[in-house]
Structures are given as C-alpha cells and as structure tokens.
Amino acid sequence: MDIQITGLRRTFGKVTALDGLDLAVPGGMYGLLGTNGAGKTTLMRVLAGVLPPTAGTVRVGGHDLTTRTGRLAVQRRLGYLPQDLGLYPDLSAQEFLDYVGLLKGLDDTAARRRQIGELLDMVGLTDAVGRKLRGFSGGMRRRVGIAQALLGDPALVVVDEPTAGLDPEERIRFRTLLASIAAGRTVLLSTHIVEDVAQTCRDTAVMARGRVVFNGPVADIVQRAEGITWELVGQGPPPAGGVVVSAVSRSDGTHYRLVSPTRPDPRAVPVQPSLEEGYVALMHAGTSA
Numbered sequence: 001m002d003i004q005i006t007g008l009r010r011t012f013g014k015v016t017a018l019d020g021l022d023l024a025v026p027g028g029m030y031g032l033l034g035t036n037g038a039g040k041t042t043l044m045r046v047l048a049g050v051l052p053p054t055a056g057t058v059r060v061g062g063h064d065l066t067t068r069t070g071r072l073a074v075q076r077r078l079g080y081l082p083q084d085l086g087l088y089p090d091l092s093a094q095e096f097l098d099y100v101g102l103l104k105g106l107d108d109t110a111a112r113r114r115q116i117g118e119l120l121d122m123v124g125l126t127d128a129v130g131r132k133l134r135g136f137s138g139g140m141r142r143r144v145g146i147a148q149a150l151l152g153d154p155a156l157v158v159v160d161e162p163t164a165g166l167d168p169e170e171r172i173r174f175r176t177l178l179a180s181i182a183a184g185r186t187v188l189l190s191t192h193i194v195e196d197v198a199q200t201c202r203d204t205a206v207m208a209r210g211r212v213v214f215n216g217p218v219a220d221i222v223q224r225a226e227g228i229t230w231e232l233v234g235q236g237p238p239p240a241g242g243v244v245v246s247a248v249s250r251s252d253g254t255h256y257r258l259v260s261p262t263r264p265d266p267r268a269v270p271v272q273p274s275l276e277e278g279y280v281a282l283m284h285a286g287t288s289a
C-alpha cells in the first residue's frame with residue numbers, strides 16, 4: 001500500500017509535532033530517521049489511524065485518513081508495532097497472539113492457530129511457545145511484537161523504534177526479520193539508528209522538527225558530508241567548531257573526525273565521510289556546524 005502525505009500538521013496544544021510534512025512512500029521497506037522529538041512517533045500514530053491529523057491530507061492505499069471510514073479501512077490492512085507495546089505477562093506467546101488475533105477479527109479458530117504457528121516459527125519463538133511472556137528477553141518481546149503486527153497478513157506494517165535497547169546481535173537479527181517481511185508489502189521502519197536503515201532500506205526519509213528534510217536513497221545521505229568531513233590528530237580537547245563524530249584515543253594522540261563546513265584546524269585533513277557523518281551533516285545543515 002502506498003502512502004501519500006501532503007502538508008500534514010499535528011499539534012498538541014501549543015506543541016507542533018508535525019509541521020506541514022510532505023512524504024510519498026511507494027512500497028517495500030522504507031526508513032524513517034530522525035532525532036528525538038522530530039515527530040516520528042506522531043507520524044506513525046497518524047498512519048496507524050490512532051491520531052487524526054490537525055490539517056493536511058494523508059492517503060494510504062487510496063484511503064483518506066482524515067475521515068473515519070478511511071481510518072477504519074486502513075486499520076483493517078495495517079500491522080502496528082508501537083514503541084511501548086504492552087504484553088500480558090501471565091499469557092504465553094501463543095495465548096497472547098490468539099487474543100490479538102481475535103481482536104483483529106480472525107474468527108476462524110483453526111486458521112488463526114495455523115497462522116500463529118507459522119508466525120511463531122518465522123520469528124524463531126517456536127521453542128518458547130508455552131512460556132509466560134514475563135520471562136521473555138527484550139529481543140523475544142520485540143519478536144512477539146512483530147508477530148502480533150503481522151497477524152491478519154497486513155499490507156502495511158508500521159514499526160516504531162523496534163531495535164532500541166537490543167544488543168547488537170539481536171538488533172541485526174530483528175532488522176533482518178523486518179527486511180524479510182517487506183516482500184509484497186510496505187514496511188515503514190522508524191528509528192534513530194542510522195545503521196539499521198542503511199542495512200535494510202534502499203530509500204529513507206529523514207525528519208527534523210516535524211518536517212521531512214531528506215527523502216531518497218540512503219546512499220545519497222553520505223554525499224551531504226562530502227567536502228566537510230575532517231580528521232585531526234590532537235593531544236588536547238576536541239577542536240572548537242563543527243560536530244565531533246568520533247574520538248579514538250591512540251598512542252599518537254586522539255583521532256577526531258568532525259563534520260564542519262570550514263577547516264576546523266590547520267592540521268585537519270579532508271576525509272571520505274561515512275553514512276553517520278552524512279546524517280550529522282544533514283541534521284546540522286543551515287547551522288554553523
């Protein structure tokens with residue numbers, strides 16, 4: 001299901017969370033990067049039909065999300081994994097999924113149980129099927145979360161910061177799982193972990209202050225830092241001016257990498273930027289960084 005958003009605004013009293021946002025998502029796996037407070041969760045909640053927009057147009061698969069009928073139509077084809085999904089600690093994964101399946105209107109018991117079995121297998125929880133959720137690790141909880149989002153075979157899956165707090169191995173496992181479900185559906189992955197998007201999405205949007213500041217191939221983000229990324233070896237504190245992206249202490253001093261529109265120090269040499277440096281350049285565009 002494609003997503004078409006024009007001039008989307010959402011305010012909470014005096015706070016403007018979305019400030020005239022424009023975005024088009026064609027399908028497949030799509031990243032949504034942004035700093036804390038950029039408006040990612042608000043956008044996800046609007047797309048999930050939980051929050052009505054204050055102004056603007058949002059169409060998902062042709063349905064108008066500013067209308068109640070449109071929201072209901074999208075919700076029937078939507079899987080949503082919110083940041084803070086509440087799991088019932090005394091239920092097993094199977095019981096919890098059975099409950100969510102019923103809420104989603106999957107009334108055929110045999111078909112529902114079959115689908116739950118397939119999903120538990122897909123997320124690698126078959127061995128833990130009878131265990132109570134209270135004993136599940138963070139990674140296992142996220143995998144239950146994605147299984148509940150996929151119940152009913154949704155055409156659009158919206159996932160809000162699913163890898164936050166996971167150890168690197170579980171993070172990689174989880175994002176690979178997300179990429180594997182994107183065939184034939186739209187998966188919108190919100191995160192502030194640049195690497196998760198780089199490893200799973202061809203295209204991404206980057207949000208700042210309630211707007212989209214970049215929308216396109218992930219690889220193009222790197223270009224934003226070309227010519228303004230520097231390396232400098234120093235003994236003292238980091239050089240003033242610019243944004244220090246890394247500082248690695250070695251025998252000859254501290255190796256700093258910085259993003260700065262001007263040479264931050266006479267000893268600084270220009271270097272090829274990384275994706276993270278491209279992201280920093282994008283977030284600081286128009287400032288003195």
Ligand SMILES: Nc1ncnc2c1ncn2[C@@H]1O[C@H](COP(=O)(O)OP(=O)(O)OP(=O)(O)O)[C@@H](O)[C@H]1O
Binds near residue numbers: 039
């Ligand atoms: N229910 C609410 N009531 C008041 N303000 C809100 C509400 N929800 C979000 N906001 C505000 O809207 C802005 C955007 O918040 P949002 O949670 O959408 O950002 P985010 O990009 O998801 O951030 P994070 O990465 O920290 O989760 C913030 O200033 C936030 O405080």
